[in-house]
Amino acid sequence: MTRKLMVVAIAALFFLTAGNALAAWGSKELENETNAVTFTREVASGGYQIVTTKELKGWIDEKKSMLIVDVNPEDSYRKQHIPGAVHIEFPRPVMTSIDDQKKADLINLLGPEKNRTIIFYCGFTECTRSHNAAMFAVKFGYKNAYRYPGGLKAWDEAGYPFEKAK
Numbered sequence: 001m002t003r004k005l006m007v008v009a010i011a012a013l014f015f016l017t018a019g020n021a022l023a024a025w026g027s028k029e030l031e032n033e034t035n036a037v038t039f040t041r042e043v044a045s046g047g048y049q050i051v052t053t054k055e056l057k058g059w060i061d062e063k064k065s066m067l068i069v070d071v072n073p074e075d076s077y078r079k080q081h082i083p084g085a086v087h088i089e090f091p092r093p094v095m096t097s098i099d100d101q102k103k104a105d106l107i108n109l110l111g112p113e114k115n116r117t118i119i120f121y122c123g124f125t126e127c128t129r130s131h132n133a134a135m136f137a138v139k140f141g142y143k144n145a146y147r148y149p150g151g152l153k154a155w156d157e158a159g160y161p162f163e164k165a166k
Contacts, residue, residue: 039125039149042094046135048145051119053154059117060084066117067110071129072152080162082121082155087165090122090129098136106133107140114141121148121155 043050051059059066060083070081071090081087088109090102098106110118118137122129130147137145155162 035126042128042131043147046131046147047138048120048134048147051146051148053148053150053158053160056082056119056148057158057160064117066119068119068121069109069133071120071122071133076123076152078165080152080164082152083161083163085121085163088133090133092122092127092129094128095132095136103136103140106136110137110140110142115143117144117146118142119146119148121151123151124153125149125151127151 056068060068068082068085070077070085070087072081072087073089074087077085077087077089086109088105110116118134120130120133120137130149130151134145134147150157152162
């Protein structure tokens with residue numbers, strides 16, 4: 001009898017624990033799915049590549065030849081940016097066109113080397129500033145455009161250092 005009670009108690013504990021784990025595991029799954037699909041579609045439509053926080057930090061540490069571009073508003077860039085980043089502001093809503101002045105400014109910043117590795121970032125994954133900049137870089141013929149989706153938020157969460165504008 002005690003053995004049967006022990007089995008029932010263990011089974012009950014298992015199901016209670018599993019039930020709580022499943023509730024926590026799936027509590028925001030619909031939101032996660034929506035965000036993942038949106039991001040995947042942005043990357044596909046933009047034609048650029050993506051890089052993670054860990055990968056970008058590794059590239060910086062190994063002194064990989066690349067251009068890092070902060071596309072946040074000017075005041076954000078002045079306050080903090082990834083070390084070595086240059087700046088050009090892009091808007092947050094997804095862009096379908098670009099005016100002549102912004103096109104000229106972007107091409108001037110990126111330079112003539114179309115095979116150069118270029119990393120674009122903004123504040124956080126759902127921000128589309130980096131998507132816009134990377135997408136237009138690809139449209140203008142740059143072959144190694146990357147979007148760093150985690151941006152400033154992921155860089156900060158990883159405990160990596162920032163620079164301030166001089």
